[in-house]
Amino acid sequence: MESQSGAASAEPSPMRVLVVDDERNIRNTLRICLEGFGCKVREATTPESALAALAQGPADLALVDLRLGTASGLELVPRMLAESPGLDIVLITAYATFDTAVEAVKRGARDYLPKPFTPAQIRHVVDRARAHRELASRLGELEGQLAQTAPEATLETASPAMHAAIGLIARAAASEAAVLLRGESGTGKGVLARALHSMSPRRKRPFVTVNCPTLSEQLLASELFGHMRGAFTGAVRDQPGRVEQAEGGTLFLDEVAEMSPALQAQLLRFLQDKQFERLGEGRTRRADVRVVAATNRDLEKDVAEGRFREDLLYRLNVVEVKLPALRERPEDVLPLARRFVAFFARAAKRPPPELSPATEAMLLAYGWPGNVRELRNAIERALIVWPAEVLEPQAFPERIAAAAGSLVTLGGPHTLEEVEREHILRVMASAPTLDEAARVLGIDASTLWRKRKKYEAPPGASGQGEA
Numbered sequence: 001m002e003s004q005s006g007a008a009s010a011e012p013s014p015m016r017v018l019v020v021d022d023e024r025n026i027r028n029t030l031r032i033c034l035e036g037f038g039c040k041v042r043e044a045t046t047p048e049s050a051l052a053a054l055a056q057g058p059a060d061l062a063l064v065d066l067r068l069g070t071a072s073g074l075e076l077v078p079r080m081l082a083e084s085p086g087l088d089i090v091l092i093t094a095y096a097t098f099d100t101a102v103e104a105v106k107r108g109a110r111d112y113l114p115k116p117f118t119p120a121q122i123r124h125v126v127d128r129a130r131a132h133r134e135l136a137s138r139l140g141e142l143e144g145q146l147a148q149t150a151p152e153a154t155l156e157t158a159s160p161a162m163h164a165a166i167g168l169i170a171r172a173a174a175s176e177a178a179v180l181l182r183g184e185s186g187t188g189k190g191v192l193a194r195a196l197h198s199m200s201p202r203r204k205r206p207f208v209t210v211n212c213p214t215l216s217e218q219l220l221a222s223e224l225f226g227h228m229r230g231a232f233t234g235a236v237r238d239q240p241g242r243v244e245q246a247e248g249g250t251l252f253l254d255e256v257a258e259m260s261p262a263l264q265a266q267l268l269r270f271l272q273d274k275q276f277e278r279l280g281e282g283r284t285r286r287a288d289v290r291v292v293a294a295t296n297r298d299l300e301k302d303v304a305e306g307r308f309r310e311d312l313l314y315r316l317n318v319v320e321v322k323l324p325a326l327r328e329r330p331e332d333v334l335p336l337a338r339r340f341v342a343f344f345a346r347a348a349k350r351p352p353p354e355l356s357p358a359t360e361a362m363l364l365a366y367g368w369p370g371n372v373r374e375l376r377n378a379i380e381r382a383l384i385v386w387p388a389e390v391l392e393p394q395a396f397p398e399r400i401a402a403a404a405g406s407l408v409t410l411g412g413p414h415t416l417e418e419v420e421r422e423h424i425l426r427v428m429a430s431a432p433t434l435d436e437a438a439r440v441l442g443i444d445a446s447t448l449w450r451k452r453k454k455y456e457a458p459p460g461a462s463g464q465g466e467a
């Protein structure tokens with residue numbers, strides 16, 4: 001695999017701090033101090049300018065003076081949180097009382113800092129906000145992984161075409177360019193989008209997926225860009241979209257071809273100048289998000305037939321990566337199969353079975369139209385129906401064995417014994433119990449027991465108890 005070290009050694013993105021204070025001296029002191037800690041600092045002097053600054057671009061931390069001229073920092077806290085839900089807010093004041101501290105925290109501020117403060121205290125506040133930011137994005141990532149409960153993805157490959165694709169992804173990861181992943185369904189576009197994110201300097205920020213075809217036009221617009229309360233029936237509260245959730249990170253648009261023309265126009269605008277509006281909101285927002293898209297469609301054909309905007313295609317495919325189908329990377333079939341066997345055996349708390357030579361030949365001969373996903377599902381099923389230490393072809397669906405020519409067919413050039421063996425093993429693999437298998441076969445359980453031993457069937461196939 002291509003080296004990942006260039007991207008992996010990149011510094012985490014700087015903390016973005018908004019200082020809200022009407023006193024210039026305090027703002028200057030804080031700016032010098034925060035910039036010394038590597039933060040990016042913006043300033044605001046009034047509640048209105050603080051909210052406008054947040055609308056212009058998000059912050060990780062806000063240091064807010066309790067007294068802003070005639071306005072109160074306390075009242076600003078919930079308004080800032082409505083604008084930017086994950087924001088860490090720390091109130092600063094010379095008039096420290098226990099009651100105001102409690103009130104500040106009740107309203108959603110993280111902490112409270114009495115004046116005069118020291119640089120060490122400011123550093124502590126920044127460090128805690130940074131830890132909080134990292135935890136939140138790690139949590140989002142883990143939730144995403146949990147939802148998949150998939151075997152861990154591997155980027156190891158013996159296929160030159162896949163090696164080239166992964167190399168391109170590793171190089172693209174270090175840049176900010178939009179990446180378009182192309183390939184048949186199940187080739188691993190989602191897996192590689194996530195890999196790209198984790199190799200990129202944005203890896204400590206969220207990776208957010210939007211599956212375009214699963215939603216109606218309005219819901220997809222709202223999912224992407226968010227909505228305001230009352231924007232449509234059912235919009236009962238203000239809701240940020242995925243674009244805002246992905247702030248600082250990567251947004252993965254799966255099956256991007258499935259977007260309406262209106263939404264394509266909004267996405268194009270977002271790609272051009274990072275600007276968008278929540279549904280039903282007049283105000284324009286910005287988000288710092290890298291877009292990675294995937295499609296299994298012929299987008300050029302969609303462009304030629306007027307279904308997809310050409311200008312959007314050129315914005316999305318700055319770097320284009322073509323993933324080979326599994327049948328075009330036969331070198332990887334058995335290593336992937338063994339990896340899935342190990343994963344599902346571990347999940348079932350049993351030792352990983354071997355693949356018999358006939359099974360290996362079958363896996364290599366089959367065309368895998370559903371690609372890596374189909375292979376994974378076939379192995380998962382095989383481990384359920386076949387508890388023996390060696391996985392035989394009969395543990396796999398008939399279409400796989402048939403296409404590979406390893407299936408014994410009625411009337412084919414087989415001995416009676418071969419046909420009997422195939423039939424008995426298949427019935428046993430699909431029957432819930434050995435007794436049931438014997439019933440289907442029309443023989444008694446003790447006869448089946450003898451035949452099973454003869455044909456070296458796995459003991460207790462399909463989880464049946466001993467007869």
Ligand SMILES: Nc1ncnc2c1ncn2[C@@H]1O[C@H](COP(=O)(O)OP(=O)(O)OP(=O)(O)O)[C@@H](O)[C@H]1O
Binds near residue numbers: 150184191372
């Ligand atoms: N390199 C890999 N290592 C391990 N598992 C993989 C790998 N590539 C794909 N898979 C498995 O195959 C399944 C399909 O992968 P993925 O969802 O990334 O494909 P896709 O091309 O995005 O498919 P679709 O177009 O249908 O969304 C995943 O659940 C994953 O378990």
